[in-house]
Amino acid sequence: MKNVKFNEKGLIPAILQDSNTKEVLMVAYMNQESLEMTLRSGKATFWSRSRQELWVKGETSGNYQLVEEIRIDCDNDTLLVMVKPLGPACHTGKKSCFYRKLDGQILDNKEDGDSYNYFLEKAVFL
Amino acid sequence: MKNVKFNEKGLIPAILQDSNTKEVLMVAYMNQESLEMTLRSGKATFWSRSRQELWVKGETSGNYQLVEEIRIDCDNDTLLVMVKPLGPACHTGKKSCFYRKLDGQILDNKEDGDSYNYFLEKAVFL
Numbered sequence: 001m002k003n004v005k006f007n008e009k010g011l012i013p014a015i016l017q018d019s020n021t022k023e024v025l026m027v028a029y030m031n032q033e034s035l036e037m038t039l040r041s042g043k044a045t046f047w048s049r050s051r052q053e054l055w056v057k058g059e060t061s062g063n064y065q066l067v068e069e070i071r072i073d074c075d076n077d078t079l080l081v082m083v084k085p086l087g088p089a090c091h092t093g094k095k096s097c098f099y100r101k102l103d104g105q106i107l108d109n110k111e112d113g114d115s116y117n118y119f120l121e122k123a124v125f126l
Numbered sequence: 127m128k129n130v131k132f133n134e135k136g137l138i139p140a141i142l143q144d145s146n147t148k149e150v151l152m153v154a155y156m157n158q159e160s161l162e163m164t165l166r167s168g169k170a171t172f173w174s175r176s177r178q179e180l181w182v183k184g185e186t187s188g189n190y191q192l193v194e195e196i197r198i199d200c201d202n203d204t205l206l207v208m209v210k211p212l213g214p215a216c217h218t219g220k221k222s223c224f225y226r227k228l229d230g231q232i233l234d235n236k237e238d239g240d241s242y243n244y245f246l247e248k249a250v251f252l
Contacts, residue, residue, distance in 0.1 A: 001228065001229075003230070004228075013139055013153065015141055015150060015153070017150055021148075022147075022148030022149070023148070024141060024143055024150065024206055026199065027139065027141070027199065027204045069227060070227065070228040071224040071225075071226060071227055071228065071233070072224070072226055072227070072228050073152065073153065073223040073224050074216055074217065074218055074220075074223040074225070074226075075223075078153045078223075078224075079228070080150055080224040090200055091200065092200055094200075097199040097200045097201075097204075098197040098198070098199050098204075098206040099197075099200070100197060100198055100200075101195060101196065101197055101198070102127065102130075102196040102197065102198050102205070103127075104129070107197070
């Protein structure tokens with residue numbers, strides 16, 4: 001924790017990755033307080049740059065992102081947070097915020113929505 | 127491309143993810159020029175904040191990160207770059223820059239080094 005290099009605004013980017021599917025879900029920013037809260041509660045917690053307040057991801061929607069492991073990169077200025085998502089990470093209802101290509105094309109991600117149904121469907125029809 | 131939201135320094139964070147293993151490899155920053163170079167050359171290219179210059183990843187080491195797809199998040203301020211790595215992304219020789227937990231513990235990543243040997247070993251001994 002003492003090695004964490006916060007930027008000039010006191011923030012560090014945190015990538016959320018699904019520990020099971022390895023899908024990258026979202027990127028948000030933590031300050032020291034939100035990182036400490038994350039460690040204490042086990043729920044990914046950020047500093048909202050737009051609202052300028054602590055932001056427990058899922059507090060409103062119920063889509064908490066439960067933290068399984070936190071990694072830090074070689075120069076200590078980015079976090080990789082391995083999570084078990086209790087619901088979509090994106091406010092659009094998509095599992096991941098990265099659901100579009102750079103040119104705007106929407107990716108057809110079969111794993112969105114109910115993954116149980118998806119695997120059931122695969123098991124039955126393939 | 128016109129939707130890309132660069133920050134007040136003209137930069138956008140770009141996450142590199144191995145398109146095959148889904149491992150998150152590194153995070154660096156692109157300005158508009160380096161993003162255009164990335165799109166033209168197919169090699170992940172950044173703006174080095176420490177050296178204040180364009181940085182073709184792998185130019186010195188040969189460990190180019192070949193771009194297969196670029197995704198953008200819902201608020202257009204982070205890129206997810208799916209790559210085929212020609213070598214380790216980290217300057218330490220590790221495949222990924224995220225090889226440590228927050229507490230400093232080094233992760234034992236069997237996929238570092240020669241992944242062919244790793245899969246061969248699995249096939250033979252498991």
